[in-house]
Amino acid sequence: MTAARAPRFRLEPYVQFAKKAMAREATYRFDVFTTVASVLVRVYLLRMVWVALYARNTAPKELPLHAIITYSTVALLMGLVMDIDQTRLLHDKLHSGGIATDFMKPIVVPFYLFADGSGEVIFHAALIVPSLLLALLFVHIDVPGPLTLVTFFASFALGYLVGLFVNFILNCVAFWTLEIHAMQLIVTWITDLFGGEIIPLVIFPAFLQKIAFALPFAAMFSTPLLIYVGAIPPERYAWALGVQAFWVVVLALASTVIWRAGAKRVIVQGG
């Protein structure tokens, strides 16, 4: 009898998955163009909204007008990457039943999903640069000092991981329900409201702020953005990143548990 040994882990296939996903994204060139154009339109509109609102109200002290415009613009640029549902492929495959063929290959299926999604994300991340340059035609944004900038990028990365695991858990729900559209809509509304992508959480009424900061969604947009605009001062950086890291760990563990249960369901029940 041949020894039943799992083949050794190799990174190469996953790098290939990511590369192919990038190539695939690049084939939809029109999509690229419209993505950049939509960012510009939104940058312009949000600037108009905030200018009008600030003209009629007293500005909150943490966020003067130039800060809120910077906030909105950076949020939109972050959205180019954050709004991608990296693991949507899982839901599609569960829906079509195609997941079975992936389990018949010598690959770690969630790694495959992450690799494929990363290719897509890296491709879209590259769009941030031209979008930023074009956005500067409409708005002026503040550029913080190097420490803040570095912390912002670290916080952005953590925020990205929070979003990734939230989406992954949602996509895993399809193991049981196959259809997750309604649930995704609800979660999108909640993240839109409590994530701080559109309205900074610091201008919420106190009780709403309490709810918002107790949820993981604030770790996605709000934390990196508040760091960027200086609403979170350097002495609180460690705490802010720590909270984000906490959510990454909690959601990663939850993802592992739900994935195992889902995969077991496919394997025992046949999907």
Place this chain on the structure above:
Amino acid sequence: MAIIEAVGLRKVFRSIERQPGLRGAVAALFSRTFVEKVAVDGVSFSLDPGELVGYIGPNGAGKSTTIKMLTGILVPTAGQLRVAGIVPYQNRMANATNIGVVFGQRSQLYWDLPLRESFELLRSIYDVPRARYLENMKHFAEILDLERFLGTPVRQLSLGERMRGDFAAAMLHDPKIVFLDEPTIGLDVIAKEAIREFIAAVNKERGTTVILTTHDLADVERLSRRIVLIDEGVVIYDGSLERLREEYGTHRTLVVTLAESYPDVAVAGAEVEGRDHNTVRLRFNRRELTAEALIRRVTERYQIVDVQIVEPAIDDIVRRIYLEGYHEGVVGAPS
């Protein structure tokens, strides 16, 4: 030594029983009753390396469930299973390197990418050495005539082209065993023949063990000497195609072309199955009457121009078994 060994393989699915109608749907949200469905009920068989076996059965017989257990994506409820020395569901990854899979209904190629890039990706997944990869690619491109559409995105390929791509994809890593699940479904005659030729070549030249699931019995007739028939989760026949034909194909048909049009044609020991102008189809039991005797009886009464003996189609035999069940040594009662 057997390369696939299944002993008493059993798979029971549990599903929620729902009362009909909206009321039932709502009730099911709150209280659930489970029903058990036995998909595979004590299946045993064993395959030697290099065998090519047709795994046949009507829809819902348990074929796909068996294949899923063999590929390691379904855990058996009971029974033992070894594929190339490995228990598939315990070592999914190791098992995956030994097997290749083709589903007629589902492609494993990457939809948006040119065919060539799917192959590149599979090379990387299975860690096929570059030289071996190029050698296989060259060989497959030749027999499957892939060259023409290697650069075309998979979504733009015709079904026949896609299937040829899928076959090359499944064989690229030189698997010891391939599972083919309805590989010729929906294909035209020429594409079917190309695929059958490829299966035969791979089995013969590389000694690959092949399990072929199909509803097109012409695939089986052309390719395999042995068939395993499964119905309602139970193996009802395991043996050669000839033996099945011998036992069940008791009736043959004599097609007679008459020299003139007789108003009524009747021959003792045979039944008129059909008539088209001067051509009459006479069905007879070869255990009771030889073809020679029947022809003699016909010529005694009628002027004939031509005769032809038609063997029972394997389709008819299998259809009969699906309907009646298999009985060892059955003497064909007219169906």
